[in-house]
Amino acid sequence: MAGGSRWTASLLAVWRITSPGSLPRALAFLIAGVLFWVMGSASVGHSPNVIVSGHTGGVFSTSLHAHALWLAAGDAAAPPSAAVEAAFRAARRTLKPDNSSYLALCLHVKDEHDSIREWVLYHHMIGVNKFYVFDDYSAPPMQGVLSDLIEAGLVDYTFAMGQLPGPTEGANKQDQAYNYCLRKHGQNHKYMGFIDTDEFVMLMRRYSTLPELLRDYEDSSGLVLYIVDFGPSGHVARPAAGVLASYTKCTEKWRQGGYGKSFVQPAKTRAMARVHRGHYTQGHAVDVWRRKYDGPTTAGNRTDDERAMIFHYRTKSAEDWQKRDRKGTSGTGGPTKPLSVFQTVDKWADQVCLEGTEQAARLRAAFGPLLRAPRRQDGLT
Numbered sequence: 001m002a003g004g005s006r007w008t009a010s011l012l013a014v015w016r017i018t019s020p021g022s023l024p025r026a027l028a029f030l031i032a033g034v035l036f037w038v039m040g041s042a043s044v045g046h047s048p049n050v051i052v053s054g055h056t057g058g059v060f061s062t063s064l065h066a067h068a069l070w071l072a073a074g075d076a077a078a079p080p081s082a083a084v085e086a087a088f089r090a091a092r093r094t095l096k097p098d099n100s101s102y103l104a105l106c107l108h109v110k111d112e113h114d115s116i117r118e119w120v121l122y123h124h125m126i127g128v129n130k131f132y133v134f135d136d137y138s139a140p141p142m143q144g145v146l147s148d149l150i151e152a153g154l155v156d157y158t159f160a161m162g163q164l165p166g167p168t169e170g171a172n173k174q175d176q177a178y179n180y181c182l183r184k185h186g187q188n189h190k191y192m193g194f195i196d197t198d199e200f201v202m203l204m205r206r207y208s209t210l211p212e213l214l215r216d217y218e219d220s221s222g223l224v225l226y227i228v229d230f231g232p233s234g235h236v237a238r239p240a241a242g243v244l245a246s247y248t249k250c251t252e253k254w255r256q257g258g259y260g261k262s263f264v265q266p267a268k269t270r271a272m273a274r275v276h277r278g279h280y281t282q283g284h285a286v287d288v289w290r291r292k293y294d295g296p297t298t299a300g301n302r303t304d305d306e307r308a309m310i311f312h313y314r315t316k317s318a319e320d321w322q323k324r325d326r327k328g329t330s331g332t333g334g335p336t337k338p339l340s341v342f343q344t345v346d347k348w349a350d351q352v353c354l355e356g357t358e359q360a361a362r363l364r365a366a367f368g369p370l371l372r373a374p375r376r377q378d379g380l381t
Contacts, residue, residue, distance in 0.1 A: 087369040088148075094367070097153035101129035102211045103191045103263070106181035108174040110136040111323070112197045113145050113373075118242050119197045120149060121367045122359065126201065127209030128193075131155045132185055134164075134177040145373040156185075169271050178272040186266025190214075193263040194272060198313045200244065201225065202355050205307045213308055214263060222264035222278050222285035224293040226302060227256045227310045230356075231349030232342070235317035242371070243313050245360035250311070250353035251345070258298035260287065261310050311356055315345050 105128050109116065120131055133155055135142045141159050149155040163176075166183065170176040178194050186192055191214050195201070207213045217223045229251045239246035262285060264278040271279045277295050278285060285293045288307045315321050321342050364371065 084369070088374060091367055091369040092148060092152060095124065095149075095152050095154055095370075096129050098129040099153070100188045102189065103128050103193065103214060104130040104132060104185065104189045105193045105195065106132045106134070106178055106185075107195070107197065108134045108136060108177040109138070109142065109197055111138045111142075113138070113142055114238065115197055115243055116142060117145060117149070117371060117373055118244065118363070119200070120146070120155060121370055122200060122244065122363050123210070124154065125363055125366050126203060127211045129154070130189070132181045133157050134181070135159045136173060136177075148370070148374055171274060174275060175272060178275070182264075182266055182269065182272060186269070189266060190218075191263050192266055193261070194275065195261045195310065198243075198316065199227070199261060200311045200313070200356065200359075201308060202311045202359070203308045204355070205305070207307065210263075210308075217286065217290075218265075220286045220290070221268040221280040221283035222262050222293075224260040224262050224277065224285050224287050225308050225310050226253070226258070226260040226287065226306070227312045228253055228353065229256060229312050229314045229345055229349065230353070231346040232315050232317055232321070233349070236319065238317045238319045242360060243316070244356040244363065247313050247316065248352055248354055248357060249349040250351050251348045252351055253302045253306075253309075255348055256312075257296070258293075259296045260293070311353070315342050318342075 105123060107119075112119075116133075123131075131149075131154060133142070133146065135157065137160070143150060143157055143159065146155050146157060150157050160173075160177065164180040166180065168176055169179045182192060191211075193201075193210075201210055203210065203213065214223060230247045231249050231251070233247045233249040235246060260276060262272070262277050264272075264280075264285070268280055268282050269278045270281050273279050273295075277293065287293050287298075289303075291298075316324075321337070324337060
């Protein structure tokens with residue numbers, strides 16, 4: 001491991017002194033990929049502590065109670081101190097789960113153990129009080145890092161090993177999970193949003209919560225927020241500080257064109273179509289300027305008064321990109337992401353966007369002790 005750390009430091013130095021798209025930087029990325037593949041292969045294992053409470057039609061729906069759940073057999077060091085447990089309990093009491101909340105998020109995810117808590121807690125901080133997580137056969141299952149949030153009722157967790165119950169609709173497993181979520185849970189919420197774990201909603205103007213923003217658009221069937229991509233920001237290894245605090249180099253807004261993500265009113269929505277937009281039974285979706293949204297090909301000028309957008313941490317670090325490449329598109333085993341995409345995003349990410357770092361500070365103040373997954377759950381409430 002010490003050797004791996006020295007390799008990482010050397011590669012990071014090469015990364016920082018070379019220009020985007022250059023041969024030395026490409027070689028640094030390739031060497032990093034081999035290193036992380038070897039290190040990762042040596043450490044991958046399945047947790048023997050997976051708790052399952054039900055099994056129906058190829059779907060495991062889990063509910064964790066007061067069981068001791070260690071995240072990995074090799075991590076069974078001393079239990080948390082009394083002070084850590086007290087801070088954890090206090091932070092958990094600030095959670096506000098609501099099964100009939102105004103807004104819920106649906107997530108299809110695979111092997112995002114390191115980032116999912118930050119994603120959930122950040123969006124909870126800005127007003128999302130229910131999350132439906134569909135774990136596409138992660139190894140080990142992601143319930144271990146979400147156990148306390150599941151127990152608190154904030155996260156509804158499904159470990160999906162096969163086809164979801166009911167009619168299948170969608171071009172891939174992500175679309176199918178979204179439509180299952182909409183069909184099963186949509187009646188409980190005014191709005192449902194469909195974004196990924198590398199996407200964070202950023203409120204840019206007078207709004208402090210996402211529901212406040214959505215209430216201004218209730219006369220439309222859905223609201224689409226456009227995307228801004230972020231590059232690796234010089235990181236070869238995954239930074240310890242988390243996503244929001246670590247990545248500050250973004251692309252200009254026009255490069256993403258009409259790509260956005262949807263927040264729909266289930267009562268007016270028949271299905272989700274290819275992740276980005278809904279099929280509506282009445283009306284249509286709009287962007288923040290109230291222009292009709294017809295999908296990613298929609299062209300529209302994004303002016304400086306954009307009320308909110310999606311910060312898409314598209315590449316993250318070189319280490320993250322290598323792992324994502326092995327997963328394939330949407331974590332479903334689809335086409336892999338070529339190195340050229342990583343290099344292009346790195347080259348285009350020549351702007352400085354600091355809003356994420358500001359939100360990271362807010363998040364630490366709000367939920368600091370909860371940002372790190374508990375090493376065990378033994379009735380902490």
